[in-house]
Amino acid sequence: MKFPGQRKSKHYFPVKNRDPLLAQMTQQPQRFPTYITGIDQTLVDIEAKVGDELLERYALPKGNSTLIDDEKAHALYSELKTNKLVSDEFAGGTIGNTVHNYSILADDRSVLFGVMSNNIEVGSYAYRYLCNTSSKVDLNYLQPVDGPIGRCFTLISECGERTFAISKGAMDKLTPEYIDKDIVQGASALILTAYLMRASDGDQITDAALKAIEYAKEAEVPVVLTLGTRFLIEEDPSWWKSFIKDNVTILAMNEDEGEALTGFSDPLLASEAALELCDLVLTTAGPLGLYMAGYTEDSEKRETSHTLLPGMIPEFNRYEFSRPKLKAACDTPIKVYAHISPYMGGPEKIRNTNGAGDGALAALLHDLASNTFHKANVPGSSKHKRDGLCYSSFSQVCKYANRVAYEVLAQHSPRLSRGLPEREDSLEEAYWER
Numbered sequence: 001m002k003f004p005g006q007r008k009s010k011h012y013f014p015v016k017n018r019d020p021l022l023a024q025m026t027q028q029p030q031r032f033p034t035y036i037t038g039i040d041q042t043l044v045d046i047e048a049k050v051g052d053e054l055l056e057r058y059a060l061p062k063g064n065s066t067l068i069d070d071e072k073a074h075a076l077y078s079e080l081k082t083n084k085l086v087s088d089e090f091a092g093g094t095i096g097n098t099v100h101n102y103s104i105l106a107d108d109r110s111v112l113f114g115v116m117s118n119n120i121e122v123g124s125y126a127y128r129y130l131c132n133t134s135s136k137v138d139l140n141y142l143q144p145v146d147g148p149i150g151r152c153f154t155l156i157s158e159c160g161e162r163t164f165a166i167s168k169g170a171m172d173k174l175t176p177e178y179i180d181k182d183i184v185q186g187a188s189a190l191i192l193t194a195y196l197m198r199a200s201d202g203d204q205i206t207d208a209a210l211k212a213i214e215y216a217k218e219a220e221v222p223v224v225l226t227l228g229t230r231f232l233i234e235e236d237p238s239w240w241k242s243f244i245k246d247n248v249t250i251l252a253m254n255e256d257e258g259e260a261l262t263g264f265s266d267p268l269l270a271s272e273a274a275l276e277l278c279d280l281v282l283t284t285a286g287p288l289g290l291y292m293a294g295y296t297e298d299s300e301k302r303e304t305s306h307t308l309l310p311g312m313i314p315e316f317n318r319y320e321f322s323r324p325k326l327k328a329a330c331d332t333p334i335k336v337y338a339h340i341s342p343y344m345g346g347p348e349k350i351r352n353t354n355g356a357g358d359g360a361l362a363a364l365l366h367d368l369a370s371n372t373f374h375k376a377n378v379p380g381s382s383k384h385k386r387d388g389l390c391y392s393s394f395s396q397v398c399k400y401a402n403r404v405a406y407e408v409l410a411q412h413s414p415r416l417s418r419g420l421p422e423r424e425d426s427l428e429e430a431y432w433e434r
């Protein structure tokens with residue numbers, strides 16, 4: 001496990017400052033392995049820049065992720081290829097992206113549940129998926145299926161908006177028997193997407209996800225849900241609210257999905273409302289940056305040294321130096337909020353916004369898994385006297401998530417090809433010498 005490390009301003013990450021008592025021990029305890037698990041629809045993204053006219057012709061609502069039948073997929077693919085509109089083909093899937101990015105950042109293991117074609121030809125989509133996935137993502141638990149994996153036409157409009165058209169292939173064929181109970185229960189977190197809840201035609205991926213949730217809850221493994229697209233949530237916000245309340249520990253969403261869920265267009269108010277349903281919320285808001293909302297114990301709250309920010313909740317970031325906790329782990333829970341503007345104002349040239357939110361979530365998961373790792377390997381640390389959900393403060397996790405999102409924006413693929421630089425070029429030497 002590589003630790004998230006030092007970021008742009010001072011923080012209390014005691015990477016080098018081991019607990020003074022434990023430091024006396026020359027013999028380190030045996031390393032305890034840490035990993036996260038995720039379930040996804042195995043998908044390859046086929047990216048193309050298109051005009052709105054094409055979206056209308058194929059009846060694809062702008063910004064949505066729509067399932068399309070084989071006939072439409074064939075016509076769309078032929079049209080994109082004939083007109084040489086396909087710019088890139090990458091492994092995708094919102095959870096596949098997230099666990100891949102986690103493994104790149106942590107330089108550590110994650111386990112992906114999903115399907116994979118039984119027969120794979122060199123150059124096929126299944127082949128590409130495997131080639132574009134980090135070797136630290138454990139693919140040994142994938143369910144073999146007859147037929148191709150899914151294709152996600154990622155259609156980018158002039159204005160930068162992305163519209164997904166999904167040709168599902170066998171991506172929803174995952175069955176509950178392929179969810180390994182021990183693996184789920186031994187993980188630091190289980191990561192799911194709202195898309196898993198829309199299986200149809202007898203496909204069982206929804207049941208597989210529910211089974212995994214049952215296992216995770218039994219072992220108190222945090223369940224993390226990312227909302228996918230506002231269209232899915234808008235269909236039945238009350239159903240999603242009770243689903244989240246019953247099952248989810250950490251919720252990740254963008255501001256549109258937040259509005260669909262809570263009715264609040266303001267991302268801070270949406271985060272606050274979502275916090276009534278779960279323990280921790282990460283809300284990305286495009287060029288506005290990102291917000292976190294969560295709980296901490298009143299007696300452990302830590303006041304920020306940053307400027308207090310105005311917003312729908314005045315001075316909402318006052319306790320952003322606190323560490324997130326499960327609400328149930330607090331005697332007197334208080335709500336804590338944090339915000340950060342895009343790292344360095346955003347990259348000079350945004351190559352692709354696809355996956356920036358997935359990247360931000362991967363950073364949060366890295367911090368969370370670092371906490372499990374630290375707790376297991378340095379159990380006597382004062383840090384773990386009271387159970388925290390993350391290793392770092394709200395403020396620090398925001399910085400990290402924001403930095404990772406920036407990296408995704410500055411490259412073409414939604415998946416990181418390498419970790420973050422150990423030292424940021426933008427920071428003066430003196431910062432690193434402290």
Ligand SMILES: Nc1ncnc2c1ncn2[C@@H]1O[C@H](COP(=O)(O)OP(=O)(O)OP(=O)(O)O)[C@@H](O)[C@H]1O
Nearest residue numbers: 284285286287289290342346354355356357358405
């Ligand atoms: N135009 C932009 N300028 C600067 N930063 C941006 C911009 N768009 C996104 N970001 C950064 O990327 C983060 C995530 O972006 P966004 O809110 O678009 O995610 P998303 O819609 O969930 O993405 P996806 O679903 O593709 O993963 C933001 O919180 C911000 O830090």
Ligand SMILES: Nc1nc2c(ncn2[C@@H]2O[C@H](CO)[C@@H](O)[C@H]2O)c(=O)[nH]1
Nearest residue numbers: 041065092093094152164195355414
């Ligand atoms: N699992 C899953 N991912 C999707 C779906 N639609 C779009 N995405 C992914 O969302 C990612 C961006 O967050 C892209 O890389 C897409 O592959 C879907 O229906 N299911």
